[in-house]
Each structure stands twice: as structure tokens, then as C-alpha cells.
Amino acid sequence: MSETVRTSVPAGDAPITLTEPPPRTLGLRDTLGLWANLGISLLLPVAAAYVIVADRPLVATLGAIVVGAVIGSILLGLGAAAGAREGVPAMVLLRGLLGRRVSYLPTAFNLVQCVGWAAFEILIIAEAASRALDAPRWPFVLAGGALATLMALRPLGVVRLLARYAVWAALAAIVYLFVEVLSEPLPAVTEGGTASFWTAADIVIALPVSWFPLAADYTRHVRRGRTAFAGAAGGYALAAIALFTLGVLALAAYGRAGLDVVDALLAVPLGLVAVLVLLAVEVDEAFANIYSTAVSAQNVVARLDRRVLAVLVGAVATLLALAFDLTAYEPFLFLIGAVFVPLVGVFVVAYYLLPRGAWDVSDTAPARLSLLLPWAAGFIAYQLTLPTYFAGPGAGWTAWWTERQTDLGIDPANGWSASLVSLAVAAVLTALVSLPAALRARRRAGIR
Template sequence: MENTRGTSLFENGLIWFGAGLSIAEILTGTAFAPLGFGKGILAVIIGHIIGCLMLFCAGVIGGKERKSAMDTVTMSFGTDGSKFFAFLNVLQLVGWTSIMIYDGALAANGIFNTGNWVWCLVIGALIILWIVIGITNLGKINTVAMAALFILTIIMCKVIFFSDASGAKVSGDSMSFGAAVELAVAMPLSWLPLISDYTKEAKEPIKATFVSTIVYGIVSCWMYIIGMGAAIFTGESDVAQIMVKAGLGIVGLLIVVFSTVTTTFLDAYSAGISSETIFSKSAGKNVDITGEVKNTAVFFTAKKSSVISIIVTVIGTVAAILFPMDDITDFMYLIGSVFAPMIAIQIADYFILKSDKSSKKADITNAVIWVIGFILYRYLMTVDIPVGNTLPDMAVTIVIAVVAGKIINGGHTAK
């Protein structure tokens, strides 16, 4: 199914290029340094393959059904069930908005020391500007910004990997290979409740999802490796200090600020879309990524969504000023424990059982299975598994969901 008025493959790829180009991903990558370059890269790649496969499945469901990410949850958990996950998604997006602004401000302040709070306000204001301007002209803005960021990031790679640094001893706590894989899975997994907000309006939803996933996966791996390489080859885990020592100055500042804006914009935008799932039956179905309103009757729904996105940005900015957010590992694992079993159940329902619970207020069976998957994920965090704990958790959850579905439907599938 195609949408001739929708976003192109290039536009979708550009959106997810911006999502992957993130200071948070570079900082997360520094944690892989104790594994060494070879094992670290392997962990990054394996983790991203697992996470991006889930991302692809989520994007396909939303793209084929022309539904926002949280609207697709209705098909497995019912209308009230989708509101529960939409609420959790809004919370995690507020959290990500805060973390991204905090990290961006910290790095920017390391280059030009004017105070973290000043940079929080600058970045927050730019995100709001991005939301307002992006409503009518996102594609053109993204094209210019992404081209500039691509060039700037190439410069940063040259500084890190071709500097005269002697490969200083890596400090910091070591982690197991399985824990590293899980940390790599966690980042694409955090985007899972967002991707359909963009693929649902693509001209070619399946191809757009594939392009989005591949572009994001490659760029995200690149960011992780930059962070890991910085820690291994320069002995620095502070991105700002690497840029300062290399004399990048204003170039480094531009990388920090605009990569933060282009990534955090997606969090804030999708928070607005997800909030509509909580308050409205027609959540996010009538506004595309360019902000085009398909029906004048839903103009105020579009406006409300953008206003909520701005409110989320303001909250995130204030939180970034007031609270320290240096260690986000537990936050990322919490996201995994919530959304990994959720998408596992959606995969089982949509691709295997061909069932749709949208007409229900809540599906108790799937709710119980999700709780089991959540508890299992938290337990598996205590076990060192080479492929991380997301993959086995999802495999078990899918099996339980399929068996339960077959039993309830008497061995038949229906949609």
C-alpha cells in the first residue's frame, strides 16, 4: 500500500540519520572501551542487529496499518492497554528529552564554558524552534542540517582515530560481553515506540521502514564506535575534551548542539503523538511528519500535538538544569524491560497469529503475558548471557503469546 502524498525514502532515511547522530550514543559507546576495540565492535554490531530487527518489525506494523506507534499497540492490548503504554512512552520520552539536553549542554559547556544551564536553555530553545519550523518545512531543514553534521562528524572521526594519541590506558569498570551487547540493544530499542510515527506516512511503508532501520543502525553503530574509539585511542571519555584538545572549537560546538537538537526533536515530537493516544481515539492518525493536516476537522488535534511537544521540551529543559543525569544505564534497561515484551507480543499477534484486539478495551491475556515478560527481563539482567537478555526474553514471550493465542482461538488464527 502506498501513500502518494507521504514522505519519501530519502526523507525517512534523513530523519533516522538524525536520530542516530547523537551525543548520548557516543557517550554510551565509551563504556565499551574496557572490552578492547575488536570485542567492543562485535558487541556493538550484534546488539544493533538484535535491536534493529525489532525496530523494523515495529515500523512495518505501523507502516502497513497506517497507524502511529502507540495506535498499533491497540491491536494487541486494546484501547485502554494502548493508553497504558502510551503513558509509559510519554514518560520515557520526557526522560530522553531531559537526558539529551543535559548531555548536549554538558558537552557544549566543556567547549565554551558559559554554564550548563545556559546551554540547556539554548538547546531547549533550538528544539522548540525545530518543532515550530519543522511543522511546515522539516525536510529542507533536515537536508541542510544532516549534510553539515555528516561533514563535521567525519572531521571528529579523523581527530579521534588519526590523532597522535598513544592509546592511553583505558580506565573505568569493565563489563561482560553480554552486558555490552545488551547496552547496544537498548538504544535502538528505545526508538521502538516511535518509529511508526514516521513510517505510517511513508509513500512506500515497507521500503521506508527498511531504509530507516538500516540508516539508523549504521549511524548508531558509528556513534558507539566513535565513543569507544575516543576512550581507547585518546584515553578520554569526555567528548568535549577530545574536541578541545583537537582544537575543533566552533566545529565541535556545532556537532554537539545540532546533533542534540535533531535527535531530541524526534523524542519531543513523538511525545505529542503518543499523548494523543491517551486522550483521543483518533490519536496521531491525521498528522504526518511534515505537520500536514489531512482534514481541517482535525486541525486542532495537530496543533495540540505540537503544543504538547513544546511542553515536553520545556519540562526536559528544566529537568536537565535541575537534576544530574550522568549515568543512564538503569534508565535504558528499564526501557528495555517495558518495551521488549510489548513488541514481542505485537510480533506474535501481527505476524504469526494474525489477530487484532482493537475492538476490546483491554486484552487480559496479553497483559498477563507482558507482566511475565517484564519480570523475566528483570531476572535475566542478573544472568550473564552472551547475546544479552532482550533476545531470550522476547523469544520466550513470543512463544507464550503464540501458545496462549492458539489455545484461546482453538488452534485458529483470525484478524
């Protein structure tokens, strides 16, 4: 098997299966470039319509963006650092939290969300490209899906290209769009938005946290945990702040909402060129989801060939983007995101309480069923704070949780951050459950 790997995989790239050790070839520049690129997405300025704090000065919205990006990116960085320290992918990393077999539960959730987000990213790329070039959408779906799949075959080579070239092209496009937007008057935005600072910050927090279940897939190749933390947290935070701010300023300057932010950016001189650059960079998000789907599946069967899996996943994601209205699937993806938010709190507390070297990611990692309790409690807290919104057939989910809010005297317009409430509940309960075992492990390791 080792001879096959050496002849079929370029030196220094990701191993084919989970049975080979990952090369530690990524430094700070590579990590920073990767996560800055993953943070550069047209989804962020499009989502800016939902982070505007209603009836407040623009500075309140910008403050919510910064606070949300910093909180979410720190959590992302903590997961990235753990991946570098343990040298394993994200779902394998969860063996130390839940045990090998119980880790299949978050793995299943992650497979569904990665395929869904890959398809959604391909659709976003194709939709924006078709509008920018006034052309049919389907050729861009095929091109975006094919390119993202090819990128997933050589992930570390792609990471280096992103860090060396793509991030600079994207930065130039963003700076140009900022200059053009800031040249316009910026009146207060009076339509849309959210009712409170913390609900606005909550939307921003959710974006970097959504990458937590994928972070270690890439940072297992980083040389040091500190490098992984700085690259992931710093790169994503800077990109998220820039893109959300660009979207908010475009809304203020042009009075547009939703996907019309893209139309507003296209209206500026040379806006077409800048948007096309950002669309090209957007492919990296579809690539990351395709690759992470393949790597996540290896947590269940370690000898699966990630290249074959990537081709299959890329084909499925492309077909989904061609055949379905994925906007109807979006709330389900947000629901899965709400599942992972409390898991982040559980993981961070459990992992960093233990001494270095005590995290068991082996095939014999024992089940820790007690940690399912804080995970479930955090998810319930999330839904009681802000139920995931469904329309049509799924509306019963939203209605049921809204009724539970009424039963408990929780104001549906409470203005709280569902992510922070969920994280706090999960983290506190995890500390209560894990602290005795962590103290025993520290005593055995000679750590006070």
C-alpha cells in the same frame, strides 16, 4: 474543524489531532535521513566506555557494536514498518496488541519516558555546549528547549530538513573526527568496559529498541512498509555503528572515559567545530521526544491539539533540565526501557502472525489481557538477567532482584544479554498465547 486544520497547518504536515488521516508524504530518503539523524547522538560515544569488552582485542568490541546495532535496528524497523502499514501512531498501534483501554498502560510509561528523555537530551546538549564554549549552561538549556519545541510544531517539515541538510553536516563532522582519531596510535583499552561480548551488545541493542515506542509516530507518514523498515533499520544501524565506534576509538586514542570523550574530541584540530555541528544535530532527539509525547497523549484523547501539547511538554522538559540533576533520573529511564524491551517481542510476534488487515486499532479494539502475561514474564526475565542498577534510595530495587538471582542460582556476572533473554521469553510465550487465534484469522482470510 477541517477548515481550521487547513488554515493552521501547512499542507502535507502532520495532522493536528488523531481524528484526521495522516498524509503519506515521506519516502526512503526522508525516512533514512530521519533515523540516521536520530542515531547521531553524543550519548553514543559517551556510552562507548560501557561497551568495551574487557581483556579482549578491539575487534571484539567492534563486533559487539555491529551485532547489537543490527539486532536492535531490525526490531526498530519492524515497528516502523507496522506503523506505515497501519497509518497510526505507535501507542495507537498497541491497541491491536492489548486493546484500546489496556493500551493506556504502555502509553503512560511512554509519556513518562519521553518527557524524561527530552529533558535529558536538552541537558546533554547544554552541558556539552557549555564545556565546548566555556560558558554557563542555563542559556543553552533555554535555547535547546525552545528550538526543540518549535521543531515539534512542524514535525514533517523538520524531517525533510533533517534528511536534506542536517544529516550531511553531521556526516561531514563524523568523518572528520574519524580521520583525526585514526591518526593517533590506538592501544588496547584496559580500563572500564564490560565483562562479555553479549553484555556489550546488550547496551547497543537497547539504543534502537528505545525508539520502538516512538517509531510509528513518524512512519505513519511513510508510503510503504518496506520503505519504513529500510529507512528506520538502515539509518539507525549505520549511525549507531559509526558513533559507538568513534567513541571506542577516541577512548583508545586518548585514554579518556565517560563524558571526557567529548573533551577528547574537542582536543583534535577543529574539534570544536565538529562537536558543535553534532550538538546542533542532537536537538532532533529532544524534538522527537517532545512530539511523540504529544502524539502519545492523543491515544487517550484523540482531539487534543498536538501543538498545544508540544508547547506544554517542551516547557516542562526545559524546566526539568534547568531545575534537577537528571543523572539521578537516568536509572529510572533505563528501567522504563526495560519495560518496553519485552513489549517489542510481544508486539513483533503478535503482529506478524496475523494476516494483513486483521490488526484492530479502532476505538472499539477489544482487550487482549492474555498478552500481559508474556510482557510481564519478559520484564521479569530482564531483571533476573541484569537488574536495573539504582544507587541511593532506589538501591533496594537492585538488591531485591540480586537476591532473586541468588535464589535461582543465576550468576550476577552471567554475561548474558538481558535484552535478548527478555525478547526471547516474551516472544515464545506470545507465540504460545497468540498462535491459535492467529491460525483461525488466517483461515478466515484464506491464508494457509
